[in-house]
Amino acid sequence: MYDIALARPDDLVQFREVVRRLIAAGAAPESILWREGGDWQLFSGSLPSLAPPLSVPGTFVRLAEDVICHRDGERFALLYQALWRLLHGERHLLQDAADPLVHHLSRMAKAVRRDVHKMHAFVRFRRLETEDGERFVAWFEPEHHILRRAAPFFVGRFAAMRWSILTPAGSLHWDGEELASADGVPRAQASGGDALEDWWRTYYRAVFNPARANATVMRAGMPKKYWRNLPEAALIPRLLAEAPSRTQAMLDTAPAAPRKRIREAETRAMPGGVARTPQELAVQAAACERCSLHAYATQTVFGQGPADAPVVFVGEQPGDEEDLAGRPFVGPAGRLFDQALVAAGIDRARIYVTNAVKHFKFNLRGKRRMHQRPGGHEIEHCRWWLDQELALIEPRLTVALGASAAYSLLGHQISVMRERGRVTHFRDGRFGFITVHPSFLLRLPDAAARAREHARFIDDLRHVAELVPAIRLAA
Numbered sequence: 001m002y003d004i005a006l007a008r009p010d011d012l013v014q015f016r017e018v019v020r021r022l023i024a025a026g027a028a029p030e031s032i033l034w035r036e037g038g039d040w041q042l043f044s045g046s047l048p049s050l051a052p053p054l055s056v057p058g059t060f061v062r063l064a065e066d067v068i069c070h071r072d073g074e075r076f077a078l079l080y081q082a083l084w085r086l087l088h089g090e091r092h093l094l095q096d097a098a099d100p101l102v103h104h105l106s107r108m109a110k111a112v113r114r115d116v117h118k119m120h121a122f123v124r125f126r127r128l129e130t131e132d133g134e135r136f137v138a139w140f141e142p143e144h145h146i147l148r149r150a151a152p153f154f155v156g157r158f159a160a161m162r163w164s165i166l167t168p169a170g171s172l173h174w175d176g177e178e179l180a181s182a183d184g185v186p187r188a189q190a191s192g193g194d195a196l197e198d199w200w201r202t203y204y205r206a207v208f209n210p211a212r213a214n215a216t217v218m219r220a221g222m223p224k225k226y227w228r229n230l231p232e233a234a235l236i237p238r239l240l241a242e243a244p245s246r247t248q249a250m251l252d253t254a255p256a257a258p259r260k261r262i263r264e265a266e267t268r269a270m271p272g273g274v275a276r277t278p279q280e281l282a283v284q285a286a287a288c289e290r291c292s293l294h295a296y297a298t299q300t301v302f303g304q305g306p307a308d309a310p311v312v313f314v315g316e317q318p319g320d321e322e323d324l325a326g327r328p329f330v331g332p333a334g335r336l337f338d339q340a341l342v343a344a345g346i347d348r349a350r351i352y353v354t355n356a357v358k359h360f361k362f363n364l365r366g367k368r369r370m371h372q373r374p375g376g377h378e379i380e381h382c383r384w385w386l387d388q389e390l391a392l393i394e395p396r397l398t399v400a401l402g403a404s405a406a407y408s409l410l411g412h413q414i415s416v417m418r419e420r421g422r423v424t425h426f427r428d429g430r431f432g433f434i435t436v437h438p439s440f441l442l443r444l445p446d447a448a449a450r451a452r453e454h455a456r457f458i459d460d461l462r463h464v465a466e467l468v469p470a471i472r473l474a475a
Helices: 012-024 058-067 075-087 100-122 147-157 195-207 215-221 224-229 231-252 263-268 278-285 320-325 332-343 376-393 403-410 438-443 447-467
Strands: 002-006 032-036 126-130 133-139 163-166 171-174 179-182 311-315 352-355 362-365 368-371 397-401 423-425 431-435
Touching: 002 012, 012 058, 012 075, 032 075, 058 075, 058 100, 075 100, 100 147, 100 224, 147 163, 147 171, 147 179, 195 231, 215 231, 278 376, 311 376, 311 403, 320 332, 320 368, 332 438, 332 447, 352 376, 376 403, 397 403, 397 447, 403 431, 431 447, 438 447
Parallel strands: 002 032, 133 163, 311 352, 311 397, 397 431
Antiparallel strands: 126 133, 163 171, 171 179, 362 368, 423 431
């Protein structure tokens, strides 16, 4: 008799290791007791210390990836039973949808995938101010063990944010570079509402289409059990009640001409008319009030470099020293950037440096102004200026330094660590390159890690110099 207790409920790696040994030992499904919580162990008998990989259909692997996340305590036994049959004469078992075991496992897999989809759709972040700056926190109650399964979606979508997702069974914490997991927390410890929720409710009401309102369909797509965690849920009964009258009002309104949103028209409206050089654009940007950051920063910090630079480096936002000096990349991260450029053989006088956001965002702690990561709406508002800079300079390559710059240039969130070091295309069609921001190196607490990442950053810059030799230092 084998008593197997797996350490984590969704650990497919450990499950695969154990079943290899069980198969090698010839352990039949009825001789195994599966449990959760702890290291695998034996009541009697022994397992081989090593076992060869198993040859199983890819459909079983994909099925197991889903079923292992189900909350049913029998999932391990059911998966092992299916595996045993696959390896003992029923190679095409999974093709028989009418088989009771296959049907049951398929329903479990479907339930897990549905739960993952609901988590992607119904997680709502709330903004908090912490000692380390801005963080977004969400509370969710999944039906199954899907937290780690759903994590890549949030890392990719919200790479530029520092966020935490809390559930009763576990939690995830993203700092912009690394994902960490921790224990679950009770709902009472989850954060309450914030000002952003009022904006979200306003947006939800604006995009709600009364002509397509269907309460039955809405409840099917957004089950009521999720409503208590959704700020827009309080609006739904009233929106449904108003839907008939709003629909009739839409029908009674005469069609209007489409609203034109042309970049040239917006440019002509700027003081001084159309800017012909980055320097003229910088003069216009000095009066920018597109977002609230202008009210707190000392000044607009625009890009700097030759108007015909073959490479543009885009950072996140100016820091404290940049805000006071009015020039980008002159603070600690800028000095490290200069050193790395020299080590990579790049002449800073031949490149253009700028930021995705042109005003310094900070938290005031006593007399110190502490850097605060810009939000997505601030990056969106400032993207217009970056677009104008790139249109005037027309670089051969644009380099995104960090997640905020990549978000501005791509139009969506990405993982910098996963995408760094290779040529891509940004949303304007230009060739792009992604690497870390120099400030990332300054935040590393370990000297060995700093040295390793500093060398890797220099390698990225050398790659840029190889792509565009015109920026190299004179020999």
